[in-house]
Amino acid sequence: MQVEDIMRTNKADAFIKNITENRVRSQVKFPAEEDLSGAAAAILRLQDVYRLDTADLSNGVIMGDKVGRAAYNDRDYYHTLTWMQVALNRLENEDPKTVGEDEVLEYLAFSLYQQGNIRRALALTKRLAAIAPNHPRAKGNVKWYEDMLDGKDMEGDLPPIINKRVENDGIVERDAYEALCRGEAPKIPPEEERKLYCYLKMDKPFLRLGPIKVEILRFEPLAVLFKEVLSEYEAEVIKATATPKVGC
Incomplete structure (x- = not known):
């Protein structure tokens, strides 16, 4: 009732x-x-x-x-x-x-x-x-x-x-x-695409212990992709911390 x-x-x-x-x-x-x-x-x-x-x-x-x-x-x-x-x-x-x-x-x-x-x-x-x-x-x-x-x-x-x-x-x-x-994404001419490469960023002393993987996506304008900078756990912590502040 x-x-x-x-x-x-x-x-x-x-x-x-x-x-x-x-x-x-x-x-x-x-x-x-x-x-x-x-x-x-x-x-x-x-x-x-x-x-x-x-x-x-x-x-x-x-x-x-x-x-x-x-x-x-x-x-x-x-x-x-x-x-x-x-x-x-x-x-x-x-x-x-x-x-x-x-x-x-x-x-x-x-x-x-x-x-x-x-x-x-x-x-x-x-x-x-x-x-x-x-x-x-x-x-x-x-x-x-x-x-x-x-x-x-x-x-x-x-x-x-x-x-x-x-x-x-x-x-x-x-x-x-x-x-x-x-x-x-704008297409990159084949002659420019052949020049693209990946490397390990180790220009700081602490990066020699854990180098950052970098991929050059294009030169003009310069666009790079940093890979595996954060672990999945760290990414989840950031999202959990930020979510309440953006009203989601």
């Missing part, structure tokens, strides 16, 4: 009450906009490094419009375009809607414009003006895009979307480290 009572007890009410009381006393802080922006930036970085598909990512609990908005606020129109496009596609199948279509259309249209897709930006802005006649910027943006096109290329099928990622973000080695994170 006691087990049944415990199983039927609604623990959610007590949990919510606990959070609410601590919230009032400022002991519990809910995620703020800056937390979302930081999380979204991390998602976008992981997406770039591991070449994850936007549609695949959005099939989880991640809402495309929120990630897209964070990218927009960071003036990252490459990611704004991909995430808002996915958000728009999902919105068409949502009931009830989790975000306004007019909001997604405005973000998507502007990011299309920023990426050089003026005709597509115009088409979406006309759609925005149709569903939201009182939108404060839609009609003005329609005229703005039409003036930029000046009657050129306004007929016929829409051209393919251009969405180039800005490469000059201040990280010269970005392509290299992203490839390494994916496990894609």
Whole structure:
């Protein structure tokens, strides 16, 4: 009987009450906009490094419009375009809607414009003006895009979307480290590979008693692998000591 009572007890009410009381006393802080922006930036970085598909990512609990908005606020129109496009596609199948279509259309249209897709930006802005006649910027943006096109290329099928990622973000080695994170080590020319070798490091007196095994992996840039520096026991001690401090 006691087990049944415990199983039927609604623990959610007590949990919510606990959070609410601590919230009032400022002991519990809910995620703020800056937390979302930081999380979204991390998602976008992981997406770039591991070449994850936007549609695949959005099939989880991640809402495309929120990630897209964070990218927009960071003036990252490459990611704004991909995430808002996915958000728009999902919105068409949502009931009830989790975000306004007019909001997604405005973000998507502007990011299309920023990426050089003026005709597509115009088409979406006309759609925005149709569903939201009182939108404060839609009609003005329609005229703005039409003036930029000046009657050129306004007929016929829409051209393919251009969405180039800005490469000059201040990280010269970005392509290299992203490839390494994916496990894609750059190939070494055969003539350089023949020069690679292994040796025993004994340049210190104490190393003569226990030399370290070293393997040269490449020369430019220099990359070496130290082997059997730690025993399995020592490695386990380090992991056991570090685990509580990283919250695992």
